[in-house]
Structures are given as structure tokens and as C-alpha cells.
Amino acid sequence: MTQPLLQLRDLHKHFRLPSAPFTPKPVLRAVDGVDLDLMKGETLGLVGESGCGKSTLARTVIRLHEPTSGSILFDGKDVSKGSDRQTGTFRRRVQMIFQDPYASLNPRWRVADIIAEPMRTLGLARNRTEVDHRVAELLTRVRLDPSVMRKFPHEFSGGQRQRIAIARALSSQPEFIVCDEPTSALDVSVQAQVLDLMQELQDEFGLPYLLISHNLAVVRQMSSAVGVLHNGVLVEKGPTDAIFDNPQADYTKMLLDAVPDISRVA
């Protein structure tokens, strides 16, 4: 059996909340002992309601948050602790796509600079010509015209911005991408375009995704395996169809039952 690309083992992320003076600070267990495996070339979906810890988990996985305890194994190597030098190229090998494409792109930067930033920071391109060449290639890959690289983010629609965010994520040639609610700020017709693009990129490059979403239908559509998170605890995980067709945990059943459904037309 092949080894998973990413393994989370008993991962915890706790936050100390502010409190009155001289009283102990209450602890919020946002992620409370999560075990998960992400296979190469797959999409792992993570669902749950707001406040369940799914975004905290995503941020902890790529170490925007330091985990409180537990381990993150990437390609068999623990990357949960230590400096960038110790974790090697981990930062280069993961990328993230954020929820709100209106907030995640710097409005004062041109598209070319936004997309080139990971390459420049990580020293992946030798000179300007090479950077420009790569940016044009990435724009084509996300189905935008390379000529848009001189424009600013405000000249684009939500769906186009999310494509730019995807191009930026691809620019360091990551080995996996964390997508935190990538389409929840978008309209349905545009959402389908972005999801379709994500699937095509996966087919083409075998890129694995950790897909965080509150939209269960999107997760079913995109994922091969799913984890259901509730109050920081993984209540259920397994192959997508098994979870959706035959949920075991009461919480999963309740969640699935709550989704409005076209087939239940009045």
C-alpha cells in the first residue's frame, strides 16, 4: 500500500481565551485530536458547520498556526515543529486558496506580481524573463488570457479573482493545496467554473487537495474521501460515497438531512 502524502496524528490546536484578571484563561479546543490521511492525487473533503474547527485545522496543517500537540507527517517526515530550515521545503510544497477572493489579493499589486510572489520569495525563478514566462503560463493554465497580467485585482470578477488565486497557489509548484471554502463567496454558475477548473488541474497534474467547505454537495462532488468535523473532533471519516449514502454518526445524519435538496421539491 502506498504511503499517504499527508498524515495528521492526534493533532491539537488550542487557543487561550481572554479572561478576567487572576482567573485561569479558558481554553478553546478548536482542533481536538484529529487523525487524517490524504493520499496522493486525491481530494480529501472536510465538512462541518461554522465554528467546528475546519478552518483552524486547515491553517494548522500548513502551519499558519503552530499546532498545540500532535504531528503532521508530510511524505513521512514530521513537519509540525521546527524552523523552515528544519522542515525543509515544506513551505514551498504546500499552498493555500482562501475563501474571499476580494480580500486575499493585494489591491495595489498587479496580477503578474501577485502570481510571481511565491516564486520570488522562494527563489524559484532566476530572472525576470523567466518569471514573466511562468506567469503567462500559469494564467493560461487557469484559463485567463496572459495579457491580463498588467491589470489590478479590482478589474476582475469574483470567479476570475479566484482563478488568479489558484494561479498564485500553483506558482511555487506545490505538492498539495489547501482550499478553504474556495467557492463559497461565488455565485452558483461561477462556482461550477472554479470547481471544474480545480478538477481539471487535478486530472492534469495529480494535485491533491484538502478541501474545506460547509457546502456538502460541493464536497461530495469533488472529494474521494471525507471527514466530518464537529466541535474540533472528527466524528466520522471514510470514502465519500460511504459517508454520504450510509452515514454512521448521528451528527453526520443530521447534517445531511438538513441540506435543502432539489429532489425534495414541495
Add this chain to the structure above:
Amino acid sequence: MTQTVLSVRDLATSFFTRRGEVQAVRGVSFDVRPGEILGLVGESGSGKSITCMSVLRLLKAGGRIKSGSANFEGTDLLSLDENALSDLRGNRIGVIFQDPMTSLNPTLTVGEQVMEAILRHRPISRAQARARAVELFELVRIPSAAARLKSYPHEFSGGMRQRVMIAIALACDPKLLIADEPTTALDVTIQRQILALLKDLQQRLGMAVILITHDLGVIAEVTDRVLVLYGGLVMETAPVRELFAAPGHPYTLGLLGAVPDLRDDTHRRLTPIPGSPPNMLAPPPGCPFAPRCPHAMTRCLAELPPLFGEGHQSRCWLQHPDAPKVDAVHEVAA
């Protein structure tokens, strides 16, 4: 002829901005019948919220109603003077806004806010108003109603705040309730509770409801009749079953193909609608969907089709009596 609660005719609303005139609503007509839930569905910028905010005359700065009428119980809301309209809003017409986090006043207790809505329109004492507020909280199933009147909005969860908003909207037994994306900011489990509550109250109180949403699932489960809006126009209107069984407009079909289905285990690829919604600063002369439509003909780009049909109407040249017939049902199945 059945009577109507609200009858909107040829409503056109524009926003005048530095960049020009944004034609948000371009001639929308519809009727709301007593005791029905009418769904307004569309993507952002389709004009669904602006249609309702125009009827209530609650447009933001720069917005102007250019033409049309909105007949509510024999009076035209669009030409009524502001005082008479204020007497109707929150009284005969209740409104629920999208975001329960920002539509309540954070510095007043929720009890004060419910009572304010009652006392604005009813000549009763504060004690009577308080009793009515408790009754309303019980109606929207807020536990320990009397005690919760003293709470502030920040002490409530999103779902509970939306219940408070519903209580305020129902304070004076409205004949018509306008709910603008009432559950969009909520989690699905809470959404389910709020929608069930709305439907139950609508049936018990016999009011008519206009439900604005972008979620086709919500439309399917809650509404009786649907208007599909796009580019400031009604593209299709039908009883809800008919809309999903036999969509008559390529845009409706496109939407259905673009929405992932929770019960679909085939993992089929979604069929995205190419392109993006029209720029309402300069809407296309023909059908607003034509530039994205897989079936578009020359005529679609040049000339805006009227709504064809009775009861189930579609704004599409393919529905012209002389047009070759396309069997939409088979397209959905395929």
C-alpha cells in the same frame, strides 16, 4: 380571477453612480397570491433584492424607481406618501433582512426592539406590548421567552437572532412577509429550523411570503411558485414543481446543471455556465443571457424576447409558438 396580495407591474429601478446608470431592475411584473410562498431566485446582481427593496422603497442612496406600480391592498406603494408607507412597513408588510448579525441594534435589548415594532403601529400600553412580545417569542420558539426579552443581541446565536428578526417582522400580523435571504448567513442545520419555522408560521397565520434566495434547494423545498431573475428581468416563472420538472429557459437549465447534487453518487462533472453575468451599466440589447447561452440565435442577441406562455412563462425565443420544440425534460435526464 384570483385576488392578489401584491401586484407589481413593469417595475424598473436604476442606480445612478459616477460610472453611469446601473439598470438593476428592468421591467419586472409579478403577483403574490394570498397564502402562497413566492420564491425569487437569481445570482448576485440579478435584481432580486432590488425588486423587493423597490417595492418597500428602501433603496440605498443613488437608487431611483424609474417606472412601474406595486399594488398592495388597493394602494400603489410606489406613489404613496412616505408617512402612509411607514404605517404599512412593519405593520401590514413585514420584512426580514439577510444578516441577523447587523440588522438588530446592539445597544438595545431584543425585548425593546420587538416592543418598538409593536408600539410603532398599535395604540397599546407598554405592558400589553411586552405581553405580545412574549407571545411572539413563543411563536418563533425562543425558549424561556419572558426572560430572553432582557437579553442583548450579542447574547444570541445567529439562528436565535434570526428568530428575533422574524418575531419583529410578525409583530403586527402582516399580510405579506418579505424575507431577503433569511438563512444565507446560517449553518445548514439552523437554516433547516428557520425554514421550517417560516413555513409553519406562514400556514398558521395565512400570510403571503416573498422569499428571496440564491439557493435552488431552498426554493425547491419551501416555495409554491418561483420567479427566476437574471439581468434585472424575469427569465422564467412557474409553479415550483413545473420549474424543476420542465425548465423552459436555458438559464434555468444551466443553473440546474451547475449546482452540485448532494444525492448524486455518479461524481459526474458539473456543467458550468461559461462567461459571467451581464454588466448592468450597459445591458445587452437582446436577451441578457444570450452571450452565455448554448442555444443562442442571431435574434437572441438583437431582440429581447417577451415572456411566452401562461402560468409557466419563459423569456426565450425558443418558446415562441413557431420555434422548433426542444424537449427540456430529456436534456435534464441526459
